[in-house]
Amino acid sequence: MCNMAENDKISLKEQVALLPMSAGCYLFENSKGEVIYVGKAKHLRNRVRSYFVENRDHSAKVRVMVRQIASMRHIVVDSETDALLLENSLIKTLQPRYNILLKDDKTYPWIAVTAEEFPRVLSTRQIVRDGSHYYGPYGSISAQRAVLDFIREALPLRSCRQKMTEESISKAKHTACLQFHLGNCKAPCIGQCSREEYQGYIDIATSVLKGDLRPVRSYLEGEMMRAAEELRFEVAARYKARLDALERYASRSVIVSAKMGDMDIFSLLVDDDEAYCNFLRVRNGSITAVHTATISVGVESTEQDIMTLGIQHIKENIASELAREVLVSVMPHEELFEGVKFTVPKRGEKHDLLEFSLRSAKTTRAERLKNLEIHNPARHTDRLMEAMRRELRLAKEPRHIECFDNSNLQGTNPVASCVVFRDGKPSRKEYRHFNIKTVVGADDFASMREILTRRYFRLLEEGAELPDLIVVDGGKGQLSSAYAVLQELNIADRVPVVGLAKRLEEVFYPNDPMPYYLSRTGEPLKVICHIRDEAHRFGITHHRNRRSKNFIQTGLEDIEGVGEKSITALLRHFRTLSKLRAATVEEIAEIVGKSRAEKVVAFLQAEKEN
Numbered sequence: 001m002c003n004m005a006e007n008d009k010i011s012l013k014e015q016v017a018l019l020p021m022s023a024g025c026y027l028f029e030n031s032k033g034e035v036i037y038v039g040k041a042k043h044l045r046n047r048v049r050s051y052f053v054e055n056r057d058h059s060a061k062v063r064v065m066v067r068q069i070a071s072m073r074h075i076v077v078d079s080e081t082d083a084l085l086l087e088n089s090l091i092k093t094l095q096p097r098y099n100i101l102l103k104d105d106k107t108y109p110w111i112a113v114t115a116e117e118f119p120r121v122l123s124t125r126q127i128v129r130d131g132s133h134y135y136g137p138y139g140s141i142s143a144q145r146a147v148l149d150f151i152r153e154a155l156p157l158r159s160c161r162q163k164m165t166e167e168s169i170s171k172a173k174h175t176a177c178l179q180f181h182l183g184n185c186k187a188p189c190i191g192q193c194s195r196e197e198y199q200g201y202i203d204i205a206t207s208v209l210k211g212d213l214r215p216v217r218s219y220l221e222g223e224m225m226r227a228a229e230e231l232r233f234e235v236a237a238r239y240k241a242r243l244d245a246l247e248r249y250a251s252r253s254v255i256v257s258a259k260m261g262d263m264d265i266f267s268l269l270v271d272d273d274e275a276y277c278n279f280l281r282v283r284n285g286s287i288t289a290v291h292t293a294t295i296s297v298g299v300e301s302t303e304q305d306i307m308t309l310g311i312q313h314i315k316e317n318i319a320s321e322l323a324r325e326v327l328v329s330v331m332p333h334e335e336l337f338e339g340v341k342f343t344v345p346k347r348g349e350k351h352d353l354l355e356f357s358l359r360s361a362k363t364t365r366a367e368r369l370k371n372l373e374i375h376n377p378a379r380h381t382d383r384l385m386e387a388m389r390r391e392l393r394l395a396k397e398p399r400h401i402e403c404f405d406n407s408n409l410q411g412t413n414p415v416a417s418c419v420v421f422r423d424g425k426p427s428r429k430e431y432r433h434f435n436i437k438t439v440v441g442a443d444d445f446a447s448m449r450e451i452l453t454r455r456y457f458r459l460l461e462e463g464a465e466l467p468d469l470i471v472v473d474g475g476k477g478q479l480s481s482a483y484a485v486l487q488e489l490n491i492a493d494r495v496p497v498v499g500l501a502k503r504l505e506e507v508f509y510p511n512d513p514m515p516y517y518l519s520r521t522g523e524p525l526k527v528i529c530h531i532r533d534e535a536h537r538f539g540i541t542h543h544r545n546r547r548s549k550n551f552i553q554t555g556l557e558d559i560e561g562v563g564e565k566s567i568t569a570l571l572r573h574f575r576t577l578s579k580l581r582a583a584t585v586e587e588i589a590e591i592v593g594k595s596r597a598e599k600v601v602a603f604l605q606a607e608k609e610n
Contacts, residue, residue, distance in 0.1 A: 414447055419538055
């Protein structure tokens with residue numbers, strides 16, 4: 001290992017210039033001498049130099065890390081594959097702050113087959129390297145208990161904790177317990193079952209744990225038939241009950257396909273700072289294990305690197321060995337896994353399996369994020385705003401969003417609405433209605449120009465805060481009208497604007513004729529949909545109220561000497577205009593007085609004659 005900081009007078013730039021053009025690993029250290037990042041490279045000098053060149057593609061994490069680099073070290077190896085292996089080893093040993101780190105904050109239940117002369121099958125949450133075999137992990141204790149209960153019901157295995165050996169049995173140091181008399185154990189402790197016979201039962205139990213139910217079915221059917229032939233019908237009935245238990249247990253497992261062989265499935269879901277690698281084990285057409293590893297994403301991590309680390313972690317700690325066929329959503333570094341064929345299925349049952357694995361990863365992510373957000377709501381807001389900034393290709397986070405929508409009915413009563421969202425949530429006290437004043441008929445483009453001009457001319461005049469993003473409900477025409485207004489007000493370079501097409505995932509940008517498609521599964525699209533729905537709801541409510549108000553005005557409010565309060569009182573009493581027309585002067589006079597009643601009746605009579 002070469003230390004590039006032995007001479008404090010050597011600058012980082014000079015240290016980089018001294019790096020060889022060879023494959024190897026580089027280690028960045030901070031001012032305290034702590035390793036903060038480990039990376040691999042095919043050409044060390046070129047790779048490390050890229051950190052210190054101004055690059056817009058560098059994420060905020062990379063820029064923060066580079067500012068902390070005080071010195072560096074490097075290790076030269078023979079090949080890129082060796083560099084990959086060394087990098088993985090160094091990361092596990094040093095746990096650098098800015099690298100990929102696995103997060104296992106939960107202990108899962110396992111089933112252990114102990115390394116004893118007469119093994120036991122038992123539940124555990126701790127893996128001890130004592131020669132025992134472990135199967136799992138199980139997603140819940142109930143799933144694990146279902147497997148254990150079936151094995152104990154179907155096979156005569158011992159459950160006692162006696163330290164049993166062939167020598168202790170020959171010396172008669174043990175006595176049979178109640179389980180032997182109940183028929184649940186063959187009592188190897190008193191020599192009723194040889195070690196070879198007992199091992200046969202363990203082999204069957206191991207097959208069940210691996211997902212293969214054929215040996216146990218064959219054993220139970222054979223024992224049932226033998227007992228029946230010997231006229232031991234009670235024993236035969238007991239084995240029949242165990243066969244029924246087998247069928248109930250088999251129905252609980254997730255069946256994939258009877259034709260599908262043994263395989264493992266790995267899917268990867270990557271967020272900004274965390275990734276989720278899900279593992280499915282398929283044996284004899286059934287899913288026998290599910291596990292999701294949570295991984296902290298490093299600053300320069302590719303999906304291939306993350307997938308490789310996830311598979312290595314699960315192989316070393318959970319799966320013990322991989323199937324010959326492995327389905328993946330992202331190809332790992334294949335050279336690290338000998339004898340394994342990796343494929344990315346595009347269709348059929350294998351693709352369905354991969355989709356099932358991805359849904360499991362999404363479920364884990366949702367549960368983890370929900371738990372984090374309960375304890376830290378600001379974290380959710382920050383993550384959502386950053387996701388919207390990235391998805392909508394904005395320069396800064398859209399903490400303040402305003403959305404506009406027009407409403408009219410065949411050109412009548414044109415109105416518009418403005419809804420305001422802050423931190424992804426409605427700010428209803430800031431909602432505004434607009435009655436269109438200068439536009440005649442159904443001209444949505446002119447209406448949009450009017451309301452945006454009125455809204456932002458006023459904000460500029462008052463020195464009020466401008467939004468971080470303007471959303472226009474409409475296609476390219478509406479967007480062009482809005483953008484023209486922003487240019488006239490000289491704020492087009494200060495406030496970005498986008499237009500929403502009829503298809504929710506399509507977004508238009510100024511001077512770009514082609515739509516940009518948002519991710520259908522991302523949270524930004526959900527926020528955009530919420531904004532659009534609020535603008536529709538708010539605008540339609542105002543439009544409906546105006547239509548109702550205008551309907552009343554075209555009738556009774558034209559009567560001279562009859563005010564709004566009198567009309568409201570009449571409508572509350574008679575409910576409808578037809579009932580009011582059928583009323584007598586005396587009936588109306590009881591509500592608004594004789595003078596107004598006569599005017600109302602005269603107006604309605606004239607209206608009827610016309």
